[in-house]
Amino acid sequence: MTRFLLRRLLWFAITMFVVMSVSFVLMRSVKGGPFDQDRNVEPAIEQNLKKKYHLDWPMWKQFLHYVGPLNLDERGLFGEGEKSGEKAFGGVLSGDFGPSFRYRDYTVNDIIGQSLPISALLGTVAMMWALALGISTGIASALRRGSGLDLAMRLAATAGIALPNFVIAGFLIVCFVFLIPLFPVAGWGSIRTMILPGFCLGLVFAAYISRLTRTGMLEALSQEHIRTAHAKGLSPGTVVMRHALKGGLLPVVSYLGPATAGILTGSLVIERIFFIPGTGSHFVNSAINRDYTLAMGVTILYTVLVYSLNLVVDLIYTLLDPRIALEDE
Amino acid sequence: MPTTHGARQRRQGLAAVLVVGLLGGMLYLMSGARLEPADFTFNNGTEVSTLDPATVTGVPEGRVLRAIFEGLVVKDPLTLAPQPGMAASWEVSEDGLTYTFHMREDARWSDGHPVTSEDFFYSFERFLNPGTAAYYAYQLWYVRGARAYTKEVDEDGAPINDFSTVGIHTEGPGTLVIELEAPTPFFVDLMGFYPLFPVSRRNIESAQELWPDSWEIRWLRAENIVTNGPYRVLHRRVNDRIRLVKNETYWDADNVALNTIDVLAIEQDATMLNVYLTGGADLIDRVNTNVVREMMEREDFTPVPYLGTYFYRVNTTKPPYDDVRVREALSLTIPRAQIATDIMKMGQVPAYGLVPPGMPGYTSAECRKEDTERARALLEEAGFPGGEGFPAIEIHYNTSEAHAQIAQVIALAWQRDLGIRAKLRNEEWKVYLDTQNTLRFDVSRAAWIGDYVDPNTFSDMFVTGGENNKTGWGHPEYDRLITAAAATVDPAIRLEQLRQAEELLMKELPILPIYFYVTQNVVAPRLGGYYENIQDEHFPKHWYWMDDDELVAKRAIYTDGKSLVDPHGPAEGMYSPAEMRRRAQK
Numbered sequence: 085m086t087r088f089l090l091r092r093l094l095w096f097a098i099t100m101f102v103v104m105s106v107s108f109v110l111m112r113s114v115k116g117g118p119f120d121q122d123r124n125v126e127p128a129i130e131q132n133l134k135k136k137y138h139l140d141w142p143m144w145k146q147f148l149h150y151v152g153p154l155n156l157d158e159r160g161l162f163g164e165g166e167k168s169g170e171k172a173f174g175g176v177l178s179g180d181f182g183p184s185f186r187y188r189d190y191t192v193n194d195i196i197g198q199s200l201p202i203s204a205l206l207g208t209v210a211m212m213w214a215l216a217l218g219i220s221t222g223i224a225s226a227l228r229r230g231s232g233l234d235l236a237m238r239l240a241a242t243a244g245i246a247l248p249n250f251v252i253a254g255f256l257i258v259c260f261v262f263l264i265p266l267f268p269v270a271g272w273g274s275i276r277t278m279i280l281p282g283f284c285l286g287l288v289f290a291a292y293i294s295r296l297t298r299t300g301m302l303e304a305l306s307q308e309h310i311r312t313a314h315a316k317g318l319s320p321g322t323v324v325m326r327h328a329l330k331g332g333l334l335p336v337v338s339y340l341g342p343a344t345a346g347i348l349t350g351s352l353v354i355e356r357i358f359f360i361p362g363t364g365s366h367f368v369n370s371a372i373n374r375d376y377t378l379a380m381g382v383t384i385l386y387t388v389l390v391y392s393l394n395l396v397v398d399l400i401y402t403l404l405d406p407r408i409a410l411e412d413e
Numbered sequence: 414m415p416t417t418h419g420a421r422q423r424r425q426g427l428a429a430v431l432v433v434g435l436l437g438g439m440l441y442l443m444s445g446a447r448l449e450p451a452d453f454t455f456n457n458g459t460e461v462s463t464l465d466p467a468t469v470t471g472v473p474e475g476r477v478l479r480a481i482f483e484g485l486v487v488k489d490p491l492t493l494a495p496q497p498g499m500a501a502s503w504e505v506s507e508d509g510l511t512y513t514f515h516m517r518e519d520a521r522w523s524d525g526h527p528v529t530s531e532d533f534f535y536s537f538e539r540f541l542n543p544g545t546a547a548y549y550a551y552q553l554w555y556v557r558g559a560r561a562y563t564k565e566v567d568e569d570g571a572p573i574n575d576f577s578t579v580g581i582h583t584e585g586p587g588t589l590v591i592e593l594e595a596p597t598p599f600f601v602d603l604m605g606f607y608p609l610f611p612v613s614r615r616n617i618e619s620a621q622e623l624w625p626d627s628w629e630i631r632w633l634r635a636e637n638i639v640t641n642g643p644y645r646v647l648h649r650r651v652n653d654r655i656r657l658v659k660n661e662t663y664w665d666a667d668n669v670a671l672n673t674i675d676v677l678a679i680e681q682d683a684t685m686l687n688v689y690l691t692g693g694a695d696l697i698d699r700v701n702t703n704v705v706r707e708m709m710e711r712e713d714f715t716p717v718p719y720l721g722t723y724f725y726r727v728n729t730t731k732p733p734y735d736d737v738r739v740r741e742a743l744s745l746t747i748p749r750a751q752i753a754t755d756i757m758k759m760g761q762v763p764a765y766g767l768v769p770p771g772m773p774g775y776t777s778a779e780c781r782k783e784d785t786e787r788a789r790a791l792l793e794e795a796g797f798p799g800g801e802g803f804p805a806i807e808i809h810y811n812t813s814e815a816h817a818q819i820a821q822v823i824a825l826a827w828q829r830d831l832g833i834r835a836k837l838r839n840e841e842w843k844v845y846l847d848t849q850n851t852l853r854f855d856v857s858r859a860a861w862i863g864d865y866v867d868p869n870t871f872s873d874m875f876v877t878g879g880e881n882n883k884t885g886w887g888h889p890e891y892d893r894l895i896t897a898a899a900a901t902v903d904p905a906i907r908l909e910q911l912r913q914a915e916e917l918l919m920k921e922l923p924i925l926p927i928y929f930y931v932t933q934n935v936v937a938p939r940l941g942g943y944y945e946n947i948q949d950e951h952f953p954k955h956w957y958w959m960d961d962d963e964l965v966a967k968r969a970i971y972t973d974g975k976s977l978v979d980p981h982g983p984a985e986g987m988y989s990p991a992e993m994r995r996r997a998q999k
Contacts, residue, residue, distance in 0.1 A: 116843025121548065122860075123470055124850065124880040128543040128563060129550060132570040136546065187651055188463040189633040195651050254683075261691065269687040270679070272653065273448075359679050359688065361653035374843050399427065 096391055103387045104176075104380070108147050111376050118185035118374040137185065150380070153177040181381040186373040192381035195366065200385070202272060203362035206354075207347045209278050210286035214343070217290040219336065222297020223324065226332070229302065237294065244291030249350075253284045253357045270359035281358040285351055289343050293336055301332035330404055337401055341394040348386060448648065448656060451675035452987060453940075453956060455696035456685045460652050460678040464633050466610040467540045467547045472862070472949075475607045476698075477676055480657055480953040481640040482610035485514050485533065485589070486601055490952045491944040493866060495601045499528055499611070499641065500589070509596030509902050514589045514604075521662040522613050523645045529586035536611040538576050549608040552864065555597040556580050595900045598907070599867045606865060613639040643669045643954040652678050657953075670942075670957035670989040686935070695937040695981045702815055705758040712968070712975040714935050716759045717945040720769050720863035721930030722871065723761075725808070725823075725856045726849065729923050730885035733803065734855060738795040740922040743806075743856070744780055745788035746830040747823055753928050756818050764926035767875075767915055768868045771947045775868050775908050778916035780926070785830045792831055800832025807836045810858035811845040819927070820858065849883050856925065859883070866947065868911045869898065875918055886923030937981035939964050960986030 119125060119133050134140045138149060149156040152175020174180055181192035221241070225234045260280065261269045267280050304310065305328050313323045351364030363382060370379035457473045466478050487498035500514040520528035537556075540547050541563050554560040557580030565573045580592030593600060603609060616639035620632035631637055635646045643665065644657040655676040659669050677694060679685040682701035689697045700708050708714040733739045749763035762770070766777035781787070789799070797803040808824055810816040817839060824835035840848060849857050861881075863870040873879065876895050877887025891914050898910040918924070932949045941963065942955035959967065961984050968977065988996065 114844075115847040120843050120846045120850075121470060122846065123548065124883075125548050126543070126550065126564065126880070128566045128570065129546050129548065131566065132543050133546045135570055183630060186462060187460060188465070188468070189630060189649075190651060191627070191630060194630075198650055199652070257687065261687070265691075269691045269693065270684050271688070271693060356681050357684055359653075359677070359681070359684050361650055361678075365652065372841060372843070396431070400431075403427065 092395055099391065100384070100387060104151065104384060105147065107380060107383050108150065109143065111371070111374070111379055112143060112146075114374070116374055118376060120374070137183075149175060150182065150377075151175050151177060152180070176380075176384065181384075182377040184375055184378045186370070186375040186378065192377050195378060196363065196381060196385060199361055199363040199366060202360060203348065203351060203355075203364055206278065206281060206285065206351060206360060206362055207344070209282035210347055210351075211289070211344065212286075213282055214286035214289035214293055215336075217286075218293025219297050219333070221290075222294040222336075223301055223329070223332075225294065225298040226301035226305065227324070234298075238298075241291040241294045244287050244294075247288075248353075249284045249288060250353050250357060252287055253280070253354065256280055256284065257357075270357070272358075272360045277358075281354050281360060284357075285347060285354045289347065292339065292343070296335040296339055297332060300335040301328060304328040304330075304332035307331065334401070334404060337397060337404060340400075341390070341397040344393045345386070345390040348389060448675075449673075451656065451673040452671040452958075453673075453696075453953075453982075454675040454677060454694045456677045456679050456688065456694045456698060458678075458685075458698045459680050461655070464638060464646065466608055466612060467536070467545055467549075469608060470548045475950070477655060477657075478607040478610055479642070479950065480644040480674065480676075481638075481642045481646060481660075482607070482612075483642040483663075484606070484610045485604040487954075488602075488605045488950060488952070490942065490955050491946060493602075493946055493948055493950065495605055498605065499533070500604075503601065505601075509598075510593050512591045512593070512600060514591070516587045516589065517664055518587070519664045520641065521664065522615075522639050522641050523660050523662055524613070524615070524639045525662055526613075526615065527586070528611065528641050530583040530589035531586060532611045532614060533589050534581060534583050535614045537581050537609070538579075539612070540608065541576075541579065543570055543572060547608065552603060552606060552608055555593050555595070555600055555603075557592045557594050560594075596902045597899075598904055599865045599869075602865050602867075611641065613641075615639065644674060647673075654678065665954070667991045668989045669954055670987055670992070671953065674953055689935055692979070692981060695940060696943075697935045699933040700759075700935060702756065702758060708935065709759070710976050711935075711978050712971075712973075713938055713978050715945060715973075716931035716933060718762065718769065718771055718947060719930040719932045719949050720771065720866065720870075720947050721860060722764055722767060722769055723819075723858075723860045723927045723930065724764065724767070725925040725927065726854075726859045726884045727856050727923055727925060728852050728854055728885060730852055731855065733795065733797070736795050737921055738791040739797075740925070741781070742788040742791040742795070742831060743827065744922050744925045745782075745784045745791070746826050747783070747925060747927060748826045749783070749927055752819050752822055756815065756822065757928060759931050759933060761928040761931050764929045766919055766926055767924065768871045768911075769863070769929040772866060772868050774904065775912065778912050778919050780919035780922060788831060792833075797833070800834075803831075803833040805834040805836055807838050807855045808858070809838045809840065809845070809848060809854040809856065811842050812839045816858050852883070852885050857883075859924070860930075862930070863948070868908065868915070869895075872898075872911050872914050872918075875923065884923040886921065888917060888921060891917050938968070938978065939980035939982040939986075941967075957989060957992070958982035958987035960984065 119130065138146055145156060155174040183191050184195055187195060221237045225237045228234050257269060257280070260266045268277050271277050310323060310328055313327050349364065349367055351362055352368050354360070355362045355364045363385070366378055367382050367386065370382060457476055459473050461474045461477055462471065463469055463474070464477065464481070466482055469475070469478065483498045485498055485500040486495040488494065489496055497517070499517055499520050501517040503512060503514045505512055514530070516528065516530050522528055537553060539545050541550055541553055541559050543563050543566050550563045554563070558574070558578040562572050562574050562576065562579050567573055582590055584590060616637065617628070617632050620628035620637060624631045635649045638646055640646070640660065643660055643663050645660040646655060647658045648656040657674040657676065659666065659672045663669065679688060682699065685694065685697045686700065686704065688694045700714065727734050727740050727743070729735050753761045753763050765779035765782060768775065768777045770777065792798070792800065806827065808820040810820050817837065820837050824837060827833055827835045848854055861871060861874065873895050874881045875886065876882070876892050894910045894914040894917070898907045898914070901907040901910060932945050934945065936943060939959050941957045941959045943951060963986065964980055
């Protein structure tokens, strides 16, 4: 297991380097810069802006300075004043993601620190709801295979996958805010504000999970050991819950990694509709605003999250299926 | 394969860690503090870029800055005429070149220190210094030596000139003297413009001491920022809200009614309207064109003319658009009335000039109105009879539904009336700006919002090589008129020079005007002290909630046959301490 983890760590370092360098160069090669506005800026002022954020340096030097850990600027990290020349370390490797270009009163660390807990909570609500709904309907579908119930649930799942979440969000807002006023229309703060956005965000994943569970369960139920369990006279409930479910959920578990990534990056639309100050909108808006540092920060954050969540999924896998062992010697 | 006892224990341990971690994380995330609802909430349309008055340019920033800072003068909420602010009074010398401002003695920062002329001296120096990177620095270039101070820099970007070359000095803590290059009739109005609000030197310098690495961000933190306006900043969360609370050290705090104000950053049109309709906001700043017809019926939506022009830039460096006959033919066939009434629908006015109506003493010079016959004749004269041989024209705009609709209508009209092929090209905002700046377009959508109530805020854009010209057009006579106007004392002569400049612009047509803006605010009917005005500037200092009696009285005068809506706010109203005393005496 140690070797497995070490190998993963090595790959993680390589992935991070590639992601960082490619997005760093891509960001800066796109037309338009962070200081472009519809009112043009004086050359003398633009010169100072560029200097302040080191955009007057060659790209390789900007990159080295950004990654760190050595501070390349005698004026201090990101040029934040005359007195900071003493600082020897800086950049991402020292945990500093720099100041945001668009939200100039905040550092990227501030912004992520404020928005990530919100996104994480929203994502957790969405994921738990998706798992609860998806697994229960999936099992029901598999046990009543071919029945009207199965057909209805499969249709609902297909609809859940096909309908974009902003359509569902609009429909739910009309129903549960304006017709039957149960929930606030937007905003973030109380449990009540989490229900509609969590539902909308989780729905498409619930639909996928339902289908995966159904398939997994059907396969598991046809296995020899299930027949043996039935033959031993165990109650149908015990057979399903104790024996079939473990194997039947394997496809769902392997889907959790991509699903989490999808919930994180896909929360943009839901965040905008429900006015939730999460990280999802920064993922897209920072690129539109040419907010180089924030775009890099969010990209790095998502890379780390997706990578480590996939690792967690692999660990859970071994818990559920003893046939799978981590490549240990 | 049987699992060993140890392996099972390890597995259970791992599972327990995962579950505990998840639950602990949830608890941690839910623990965020929740704010009590504010007395008043308005939506700002987006997150502000910063609260540093010197470095902002945007309308959303202005809305917050007017609540938390105050300049030498404040504007009347209805007429926008300058009123005493941090300066209790001022004098102008006879030649119109020297302004002497006398500071208000009871003016205080939110940290309790007096606001002095030194604070303004420091703030204006900081504003003009290119190192501060103030986009709006040119707003103070009417001051002697200021332009050179900002523009002339060494290799490091530091100013070459000493600040003593700039015509700003103090005479003791109570007097600020400003000398101008040339008479500037709107100079006092500028002193109420948000980039010229003061900042506290102590605020910045103590942050520099405490956080040498990050003071530029830290001094603006809610817990650090020192302000001198009716409100101060209590709390901020990116893309969520700014919570403002009444600043008790403000000189006129007795006349401030609302104790807390929330500024929301909702960007989606539908979301902000939903939030308004369900009482989560009491004022929103725009309405999607899809719902305008319904909104126009309501008492809380009353658009008024706004100092903005929507127009197309023409690339005059590129044939055939270098030919004025071609440009005029294009202008003569834009269906302006259709765009105003069918697409915008809020009472926008078709534009035939650059300067919007509403500038006192100024009548806009207009281009010819729509005339298809003349347009065809001009195009033929230019060598394209019936549009033959005319290259396909590309209409360039930034991605937006309304811009696309307008471009489609115009493209159709040009194809129909001139027989030329028209294509649409939309680009994402920053790429669009780049395309405009590098003149890689045929015609390109643009808009301009006036910074102050004077034609010059529009006219000086199109001087040869101007930063915001972006058409490649230039004319010595135009430049002469603009320069002459800037040096003219007599207001009537000056406005006539600006009018002649606009006349020339409308003959040459490097831009094709389309419509003039209107305001789009939706305002809770119970809000008092709020007036729609030509600059769409509003002053939270004057806001209060009307009680039922006042609301009924107001509705009797103003509803105009429109349907009544939920007035928001407390039925008993919310008035300033001074007003409460007046009422008690009655």
